[in-house]
Amino acid sequence: xxxxxxxxxxxxxxxxxxxxxxxxxxxxxxxxxxxxxxxxxxxxxxxxxxxxxxxxxxxxxxxxxxxxxxxxxxxxxxxxxxxxxxxxxxxxxxxxxxxxxxxxxxxxxxxxxxxxxxxxxxxxxxxxxxxxxxxxxxxxxxxxxxxxxxxxxxxxxxxxxxxxxxxxxxxxxxxxxxxxxxxxxxxxxxxxxxxxxxxxxxxxxxxxxxxxxxxxxxxxxxxxxxxxxxxxxxxxxxxxxxxxxxxxxxxxxxxxxxx
Amino acid sequence: xxxxxxxxxxxxxxxxxxxxxxxxxxxxxxxxxxxxxxxxxxxxxxxxxxxxxxxxxxxxxxxxxxxxxxxxxxxxxxxxxxxxxxxxxxxxxxxxxxxxxxxxxxxxxxxxxxxxxxxxxxxxxxxxxxxxxxxxxxxxxxxxxxxxxxxxxxxxxxxxxxxxxxxxxxxxxxxxxxxxxxxxxxxxxxxxxxxxxxxxxxxxxxxxxxxxxxxxxxxxxxxxxxxxxxxxxxxxxxxxxxxxxxxxxxxxxxxxxxxxxxxxxxxxxxxxxxxxxxxxxxxxxxxxxxxxxxxxxxxxxxxxxxxxxxxxxxxxxxxxxxxxxxxxxxxxxxxxxxxxxxxxxxxxxxxxxxxxxxxxxxxxxxxxxxxxxxxxxxxxxxxxxxxxxxxxxxxxxxxxxxxxxxxxxxxxxxxxxxxxxxxxxxxxxxxxxxxxxxx
Numbered sequence: 036x037x038x039x040x041x042x043x044x045x046x047x048x049x050x051x052x053x054x055x056x057x058x059x060x061x062x063x064x065x066x067x068x069x070x071x072x073x074x075x076x077x078x079x080x081x082x083x084x085x086x087x088x089x090x091x092x093x094x095x096x097x098x099x100x101x102x103x104x105x106x107x108x109x110x111x112x113x114x115x116x117x118x119x120x121x122x123x124x125x126x127x128x129x130x131x132x133x134x135x136x137x138x139x140x141x142x143x144x145x146x147x148x149x150x151x152x153x154x155x156x157x158x159x160x161x162x163x164x165x166x167x168x169x170x171x172x173x174x175x176x177x178x179x180x181x182x183x184x185x186x187x188x189x190x191x192x193x194x195x196x197x198x199x200x201x202x203x204x205x206x207x208x209x210x211x212x213x214x215x216x217x218x219x220x221x222x223x224x225x226x227x228x229x230x231x232x233x234x235x236x237x238x239x240x241x242x243x244x245x246x247x248x249x250x251x252x253x254x255x256x257x258x259x260x261x262x263x264x265x266x267x268x269x270x271x272x273x274x275x276x277x278x279x280x281x282x283x284x285x286x287x288x289x290x291x292x293x294x
Numbered sequence: 295x296x297x298x299x300x301x302x303x304x305x306x307x308x309x310x311x312x313x314x315x316x317x318x319x320x321x322x323x324x325x326x327x328x329x330x331x332x333x334x335x336x337x338x339x340x341x342x343x344x345x346x347x348x349x350x351x352x353x354x355x356x357x358x359x360x361x362x363x364x365x366x367x368x369x370x371x372x373x374x375x376x377x378x379x380x381x382x383x384x385x386x387x388x389x390x391x392x393x394x395x396x397x398x399x400x401x402x403x404x405x406x407x408x409x410x411x412x413x414x415x416x417x418x419x420x421x422x423x424x425x426x427x428x429x430x431x432x433x434x435x436x437x438x439x440x441x442x443x444x445x446x447x448x449x450x451x452x453x454x455x456x457x458x459x460x461x462x463x464x465x466x467x468x469x470x471x472x473x474x475x476x477x478x479x480x481x482x483x484x485x486x487x488x489x490x491x492x493x494x495x496x497x498x499x500x501x502x503x504x505x506x507x508x509x510x511x512x513x514x515x516x517x518x519x520x521x522x523x524x525x526x527x528x529x530x531x532x533x534x535x536x537x538x539x540x541x542x543x544x545x546x547x548x549x550x551x552x553x554x555x556x557x558x559x560x561x562x563x564x565x566x567x568x569x570x571x572x573x574x575x576x577x578x579x580x581x582x583x584x585x586x587x588x589x590x591x592x593x594x595x596x597x598x599x600x601x602x603x604x605x606x607x608x609x610x611x612x613x614x615x616x617x618x619x620x621x622x623x624x625x626x627x628x629x630x631x632x633x634x635x636x637x638x639x640x641x642x643x644x645x646x647x648x649x650x651x652x653x654x655x656x657x658x659x660x661x662x663x664x665x666x667x668x669x670x671x672x673x674x675x676x677x678x679x680x681x682x683x684x685x686x687x688x689x690x691x692x693x694x695x696x697x698x699x700x701x702x703x704x705x706x707x708x709x710x711x712x713x714x715x716x717x718x719x720x721x722x723x724x725x726x727x728x729x730x731x732x733x
Contacts, residue, residue, distance in 0.1 A: 092619055113621035128619045132612030132679035133605065141609055142620040144602050151600040159520040180612070 041104040043068050043233040044120075044202055049088055049098030058084040060257040061098070061290055066202065066233040071224060073236045073248035075277055081257040082237050083125065086204050089235075090122040091115035102202070113142070119201035123208055125237075127191040131180035135172075136161035138179055139194045164193045168223070184211035192220070196227065203227060206237045221247055241277065245270055255280045258291025319529040325673055325728060326685055332721075333692050340699035352699055355551035359578060362548075363484040363649070365694040366583035367392075367642040368661065372668040372686040373594040374638040377631045379669055380611040382678035383441065383448035385632070387455030388639050389661035391433050393654075394463040396643035399426040400472040400653025403479055419479035426640040433459065434636020438629035456662065464655040473652035483648030484581035486557050492549045495579035499545035503538040510534050549577040583645045587687070590641065595683045607631065611679035667714075668693050671721045675729075 042065040051059045059081045066072050074082045087093045089100065091112040100107045102118045109115050115122070129138050136157040145153040145160075158175055165172045169189040174182060179190055188211050195203055205224075209217040224234060224247055238244045245251070245265060253260040253276040260276045267285030275281045282292040317324060341350035351357060371388050378385045403422040407415070437455055441448045481488040490498070510530050517524050553561070553576040561576070562569050598604035606627050610617040617624050642661075647653050672689030674681030696717060700710045 090619075091621075111621065112619050116621055122619070124619065126615075128613070128616035130609035130612045130616050130620070132608055137605060137609070141605075141617070142622050144605060146602070152602065152605060155516045155520055155522070158522065178612075 040067055042066060042101070043070075043103060044089070045099075045101040045104070046085070046089065047099045047101070049085065049095050049100065051084060051088055051093055051096050057257050059088065059095075062254065062257070062259050063289070064252050064259065064262070066235060068201075068233055069228050069231045070250065071228055071234045071236055071248045073238065073241075073244040073251045074254065075238060075241055075244070075251055075273065076254035077277060078239055080254040080277075082254050083206055084257075085254070086122070086206060086235060086237055089115065090120060090204055092122075116143075116198070119199070120204065121195040121198065121200035121202070122204040123191050123195050123206060125206040125210065127187055127211075129179045129187060129191060132178050134178055135165065135175050135182075135190050135193075138190055139164070139197050141194075143198065160197070161193070164197050165189065168193050168219075185213065185216045188212055188216070188220075192223070200232060202233050202235075204235045204237070207239070208236070209243060217243075241270060241273055245273070253277055255291050259289030260291045261286040261288045263287065319526050320533055321525060321529075322533075323682075324732075325725075326682070326688070328728070329672065329685060329688050329692070333688065333695065336692065336695050336699070340695070340702065344699075344702055351702060355547050357698070357702070358547055359551040359581065361691070361694060361698055362584045363581045364698060365691045366484075366581075366587040367645045367649075368664050368668055368694065369587045369687045369690040370590045370642040370645065371635075371638050371661065371665045372672065372690045373590055373683045374631075374635040375665045375669040376594075376672070376674050376681040376683055376686045377598065377607050378448070378635055379666070379674045379676060380607055380678060380681045381628060381631060382611060382614070382676075383628070383631070384666070385437075385448065385452045385455075385635055386662050386666075387437065387452040387459055388635065388642075388665050389658040389663075390456045390459035390463065391430065391636060391639040392643040392646065392658035392661055393656070394433070394459040394466075395426045395430045395640045396647040396657050397463045397466045397472065397653045397655065398429050399423065399479075399640075399644060400475065400647055401466055402426075403476045404472050404474065404653075414477060416478070418476040419482075422476065422479055423482075423640075423644055426644055427637055430636040430638075430640030430643070431633050432636070434632040434634070434639070435629060437636075438632025441632065442625040442628035460655075460659075463657075467655070469655055471652050471654045475648060475651050475653075479644070480648045480651055481582050482586065482644050483646070483651070484583045485649075486553045486576075486578060488582045488648070489548075489578040489580060490582065490585070491579040492577040493579075495545045495549055495577075498580060498585070499542050502541045506537045506541070507534050545580065548580045551578045552576055553578065583649065586641065586645060590638065591683055591687050598683060603627065603630065608679060613679075664690075664693055667718050671718065673725065 044066040046062065046064045048061050048063055049059060050057065050061055062081070062085050064072065064074070064085070074086065076082045084093065088095045089109070091109045091114050094110055100109060102120075107118055109118070130141055133141075136154065139161050140157050145156045147153045161175060169186065172186060172189065174186070179187055182190065188208070192208070209220050212220065224236070228234060236244050236248060248265055250262060250264050251268070251273055252262040253273065255277070260280050261282040263273070263283070263286035268283055272283035272285065275283065276286065280291060280293045282288040337353060340352035341347060344351040371392070375385060375388070399422045402425055403418050407418050407421060411418070433455075437451050440446050440451050510533065514524055514530065555573075558574050558576055559569070561567075562574060567574070598607065606617065606622050609620070609622065610624050610627060614624060643658070646657060650657070668690035669681065669686040670676065670689070671692055672682070672685035672687070674686060693714070696714055697710065700713060705713070
């Protein structure tokens with residue numbers, strides 16, 4: 036990626052603590068248009084927390100977030116969505132008792148001129164977007180609770196791409212999927228990337244994401260160990276960053292690196 | 295590429311029997327149907343026990359009319375309780391709020407307004423009812439604020455409310471019963487005066503039938519707009535016919551309950567009518583409290599199914615965290631639900647105060663349990679996210695049927711409570727089995 040461009044997102048020195056535990060401690064990561072950045076680390080390394088700060092689920096204690104070079108105020112999920120930041124959570128965060136269309140439009144419902152829900156129009160575009168992601172999907176009338184893991188995952192993904200996101204956060208997007216669906220998600224990521232969308236890909240398993248990412252950022256104990264282009268480091272070196280916090284020569288060390 | 299999912303569906307469809315295909319085509323809610331079935335069984339049983347199928351006293355126009363009036367107050371509150379339970383909250387204070395608001399409305403029209411503007415003024419009932427609704431909304435809003443923004447569990451807040459508002463109702467008049475009510479206000483309680491008569495009842499019935507047909511046609515047109523699968527025409531026609539038959543049947547029953555002789559005589563004297571030899575039969579028609587309850591049910595159904603607010607209520611009930619992450623202001627939605635509950639308590643309070651023609655400090659005692667039971671029997675899940683307004687209202691009717699049937703049989707009060715308690719538990723148990731099967 037070119038360094039001359041303004042980053043789509045620039046997270047700088049963000050910290051957040053929960054009752055004395057510094058879950059994220061002075062973390063800085065950036066993301067350029069059309070780039071996939073894999074955020075790696077063990078369970079509890081702080082990657083999900085950092086991403087929840089960006090998506091508005093948590094409020095940061097300190098640090099700045101810039102979107103397109105301008106400082107962004109993100110206090111809740113609505114703010115984040117207003118900046119074009121969409122998130123696919125690890126837990127999927129679906130409302131179990133309402134149907135697919137209602138989930139896709141939750142919080143942004145289409146209304147009729149009389150101010151009532153336009154369920155038919157919502158179902159229509161739900162059918163369109165689901166057709167693209169999962170052509171065999173037919174259960175539009177069922178609550179999403181009744182759907183299979185893969186189907187639920189496609190609903191969560193559909194919700195994120197339905198509103199022309201510019202920044203997409205995917206937290207363990209393939210955790211609930213079989214090999215075929217995982218490959219589909221990979222294809223989708225490449226397609227979205229070619230449309231100029233920036234993607235944060237979060238995973239604890241490096242093999243899932245190494246071939247999809249342009250850069251990796253590794254976190255450990257709430258701090259960034261380092262960032263690197265995937266062409267400059269090997270998978271084993273990244274593994275060393277994750278496990279030992281050791282920064283290889285091809286990576287740019289962060290505050291969490293051990294020397 | 296052959297599609298295994300579709301061929302599987304087709305295989306399943308051909309396996310379905312006639313009955314199953316019927317249910318699939320009409321998209322009937324089998325759960326609601328089961329409840330109506332239970333109601334019919336209870337009604338027939340009481341009819342049988344009170345003198346046989348033909349001579350029984352239960353399924354008479356008079357008893358059914360009374361049943362509808364007795365159900366109204368609980369039915370109104372049950373519609374709000376659905377929203378509260380759907381969002382995994384509970385409201386134990388509704389009976390006490392009803393008592394307090396009823397007392398406020400009673401004192402307003404019987405003691406305060408007469409001093410200011412005189413007795414029986416045309417706007418007395420409007421002022422009393424309006425004040426009651428405002429007080430109800432404030433109480434609900436306050437409790438909702440403590441629950442949503444201060445984070446105190448609804449169970450505790452409303453348990454406190456149960457004591458506070460009952461005490462407050464007592465305090466307003468130091469325990470004195472307030473009577474009589476304004477004569478216009480009293481129409482909300484039913485009775486021969488508080489019913490709309492035969493002609494207007496038919497008008498209401500026919501308008502309701504037209505609305506049903508209109509809604510079905512509109513629904514089809516909407517789905518046609520986007521070429522979605524539609525129900526077969528015969529299924530739609532069948533549903534419309536059944537619904538219209540039920541509406542007109544109910545109107546006919548209400549019109550077959552005539553004014554009592556004594557009231558007819560007084561009415562005839564007052565209006566200089568000579569009573570003919572065969573006797574003068576003046577039909578009650580639909581009672582005003584029943585109309586209020588039905589209107590509340592329709593409005594609340596509209597709110598839950600057609601508005602953003604209703605969508606959020608069910609989304610929050612299914613997964614509160616997901617609703618939050620979707621950008622829904624869940625706290626404000628919770629507070630609004632409790633405001634609605636407070637308003638409904640005020641309406642129910644107006645109905646029961648008007649019916650008693652007095653405000654007493656014991657009014658609405660144990661109503662919270664009847665309301666919760668009605669909502670739960672009506673299929674509202676305490677785990678959250680599931681429930682319908684219509685179900686809760688039928689639940690209220692079912693509870694009231696049991697009560698009034700047992701009174702008619704002369705069952706002793708302790709035995710009545712035992713039966714109601716057992717029915718509640720068994721109903722929820724059966725529902726649990728049903729859900730497990732269909733899940």
